[in-house]
Amino acid sequence: MMSVDKRGALALPHGAVSLPAFLPDATHGVVRAVDSLDLEQCGVQALVMNTFHLMQRPGSSAVEAIGGLHALSGWRRPIVTDSGGFQAYSLIRQNARYGHLTEKGLAFQPEGATRRFLLTPEKSIQLQVSSYASDVVICLDDCTHADEPPSRQRESVERTIAWARRGKAEFVRLVEQKKLPPERRPLLFAVVQGGGDFALRRACAEALLEIGFDGFGFGGWPLDSEGQLLSEIVAWTRELIPARFPLHGLGIGHPLNVVACARMGYDLFDSAMPTRDARHARLYCFTEDPTTSSLDSDGTWFSYMYLSDERLRRERRPVSAFCDCLCCSRYSLAYLHHLFKVNDALFLRLATIHNLRFMMQLMQRLGMLLHGERVAEQQEQRAAQPAG
Secondary structure: OOOOOOOOEEEEOOEEEEOOEEEEEOOOOOOOOOOHHHHHHHOOOOEEEEHHHHHHHHHHHHHHHHOOHHHHHOOOOOEEEEOOHHHHHHHHHHOHHHEEEOOOOEEEOOOOOOOOEEEOHHHHHHHHHHHOOOOEEEOOOOOOOOOOOHHHHHHHHHHHHHHHHHHHHHHHHHHHHHOOOHHHOOEEEEEEOOOOOHHHHHHHHHHHHHHOOOEEEEOOOOEOOOOOEOHHHHHHHHHHOOOOOOEEEEOOOOHHHHHHHHHHOOOEEEEOHHHHHHHOOEEEEEOOOOOOOOOOOOOOOEEEEEOOOHHHOOOOOOOOOOOOOHHHHHOOHHHHHHHHHOOOHHHHHHHHHHHHHHHHHHHHHHHHHHHHHHHHHHHHHHHHOOOO
């Protein structure tokens, strides 16, 4: 597999992604309420789109006919496509009549769909490589919740490993068939499952490392029933994967959790949380200058602004004095509150732009801090070496 310089950036067919990076969820091929130019101006480096949803609408053959996801969406920078394992898990666990898992793959028919779909490990890779022209392809996995019983966690790990092996074989076949040179070949990631079981996480990681991938993802729900990050198992998964491989915190998007996981060594993050919060009038704000903040674990550098608050009706200041986005550089809190109250679509756009710009500022600062910590660590190591 390709050697990846995860300490600096991921070199992908549609451009490099500096690490660490937060990738907004464009699940259906769009980040709701904003366009590609808005995303670029926010500093977004890459997007995550979803195989499970796109194969239903607009349909994989339609995406391929148009020329792939980049042509469909007008997004020129890298695209990561999630396999859809988590979405199928959610659908089937909510109601068994929507589908089932077998060793072959995921068979499902969402409510309102006119036909049944079968997503196999091979089909998932074929769609992502051939139909979507993704920059990062993620193998189909069997997702679980941390609270599920040990027998279910073991089944998930065994199935995830088997599916990853099949996905890797199909990926290699397609790359050879298409004669893709290194600079045009997407990266292939596998997902580490195992729930909250440390031994199962190790078994899954070791098997996937033996198969060989460009990078890996933390699989399964990363939060407990209280909504708190499962810090121990998340950190353990990073320890299991050698530092030279990028690790994607799938579904991790709360600013405090992103900072915590980046300090554990995670490199990529994606979540719908920042954009969903924006649409519900909950905006993210730095309480101190993000260019100098130490991003302490107590979280005092971060707060929420609720635009539904009636006290904002006469507030002239912007959402944040530390933000340079379109929303903050041009509009007052009073105007944003007004847009929210009259339910105007402009509110959705401006709020989403702000939260995304916040996440990009956060990642820029995190990158600087982590780089400084690595330099200091290297200097200490050199100083500790015996002279001569």
